[in-house]
Amino acid sequence: MYRYSFSSRFVPIYWFVPTRSRRRVKHLKMRKVDLCLSTEGAEVILATSSDEKHPPENMIDGNLETFWTTTGMFPQEFIVCFHKHVRIERLVIQSYFVRTLRIEKSTSKEPVDFEQWIERDLVHTEGQLQNEEIMAHDDGHATYLRFIIASAFDHFASVYSISAEGMAVSHYS
Amino acid sequence: MVKLAAKCILAGDPAVGKTALAQIFRSDGAHFQKNYTLTAGVDLVVKTVPIPDTGDSVELFIFDSAGKELFSEMLDKLWESPNVLCLVYDVTSEQSFSNCSKWLEKARSQAPGTSLPGVLVGNKTDLTGRRVVETAQAQAWALGQGLECFETSVLRADSRPQIVLQQSEQEPSQRGTVLCYWHPQCTHVMILAVQ
Numbered sequence: 001m002y003r004y005s006f007s008s009r010f011v012p013i014y015w016f017v018p019t020r021s022r023r024r025v026k027h028l029k030m031r032k033v034d035l036c037l038s039t040e041g042a043e044v045i046l047a048t049s050s051d052e053k054h055p056p057e058n059m060i061d062g063n064l065e066t067f068w069t070t071t072g073m074f075p076q077e078f079i080v081c082f083h084k085h086v087r088i089e090r091l092v093i094q095s096y097f098v099r100t101l102r103i104e105k106s107t108s109k110e111p112v113d114f115e116q117w118i119e120r121d122l123v124h125t126e127g128q129l130q131n132e133e134i135m136a137h138d139d140g141h142a143t144y145l146r147f148i149i150a151s152a153f154d155h156f157a158s159v160y161s162i163s164a165e166g167m168a169v170s171h172y173s
Numbered sequence: 174m175v176k177l178a179a180k181c182i183l184a185g186d187p188a189v190g191k192t193a194l195a196q197i198f199r200s201d202g203a204h205f206q207k208n209y210t211l212t213a214g215v216d217l218v219v220k221t222v223p224i225p226d227t228g229d230s231v232e233l234f235i236f237d238s239a240g241k242e243l244f245s246e247m248l249d250k251l252w253e254s255p256n257v258l259c260l261v262y263d264v265t266s267e268q269s270f271s272n273c274s275k276w277l278e279k280a281r282s283q284a285p286g287t288s289l290p291g292v293l294v295g296n297k298t299d300l301t302g303r304r305v306v307e308t309a310q311a312q313a314w315a316l317g318q319g320l321e322c323f324e325t326s327v328l329r330a331d332s333r334p335q336i337v338l339q340q341s342e343q344e345p346s347q348r349g350t351v352l353c354y355w356h357p358q359c360t361h362v363m364i365l366a367v368q
Contacts, residue, residue, distance in 0.1 A: 154287055
């Protein structure tokens with residue numbers, strides 16, 4: 001019989017360090033910011049799972065205690081809109097139970113013409129978040145990112161935070 | 174209000190009543206199909222079942238699968254990442270019961286590393302004179318495999334099963350049986366109860 005209690009499976013995870021260091025970077029180099037924060041203008045414009053207790057905005061609120069959860073079956077996806085052209089240098093995804101993650105990006109004004117960017121098989125972690133770091137080289141230009149969770153280690157997966165370190169290249173009119 | 178989705182594999186030997194069972198689920202017990210139809214590959218039955226006392230529901234994607242060996246290879250692709258399993262056998266066929274272990278193994282190989290909760294359903298209990306698989310025998314095997322089990326006759330209107338969902342805090346009904354999987358908020362339990 002499989003019965004999991006909320007408390008044993010979903011331990012709240014506190015992860016202060018990256019947020020602090022990110023803030024420090026922001027102060028040293030004024031132009032480098034976390035592009036994926038809602039306070040920086042980022043927005044989740046599509047998510048295939050909807051649970052009002054764990055909405056997609058939780059991924060970009062800068063709070064590592066809140067998350068977006070899938071509500072059953074895979075693949076699942078969400079699209080982040082930056083509302084400007086950005087150049088991403090480093091992308092960090094903090095999640096739980098994600099197995100195969102594909103990331104596509106678009107440089108269009110509208111969320112169309114996505115091209116395959118990154119595909120990763122994540123490591124299964126027990127009791128702590130998956131912390132997947134992606135370094136972009138010269139290929140980090142985007143206006144939209146589409147994250148596809150193709151498979152997971154459990155029946156549900158969750159994403160706690162998406163952060164993209166980089167800079168805004170231009171605003172579109 | 175959350176709408177959860179779950180992929181439920183309906184598996185078992187040919188002609189044990191998988192499609193009849195799927196149609197009973199689809200029609201809430203109203204429709205019993207009298208003629209045999211051979212299922213090629215998979216027939217998909219989508220059924221939304223509410224979770225009582227909540228605004229939540231589960232959209233069940235029931236993969237009514239072919240029992241014939243001919244389609245076995247096809248099923249390997251279609252069965253990818255199942256959430257719950259419903260194994261069916263015919264109480265008048267010893268072979269359909271013994272093959273359940275083969276079906277179970279095939280289904281579990283599609284969910285490596287994750288739990289695959291399931292139920293074992295013995296069908297055709299109306300054929301009392303021809304019964305060869307005893308209830309105790311099925312229960313013992315199901316227990317060893319971590320499956321819940323019950324018997325039914327899809328033919329008889331008074332013993333038709335229906336899918337009932339319950340929250341984990343509630344006790345499963347006596348004759349019901351449990352299909353469950355986990356969601357961050359709580360454990361959602363699905364019960365296939367024989368009314």
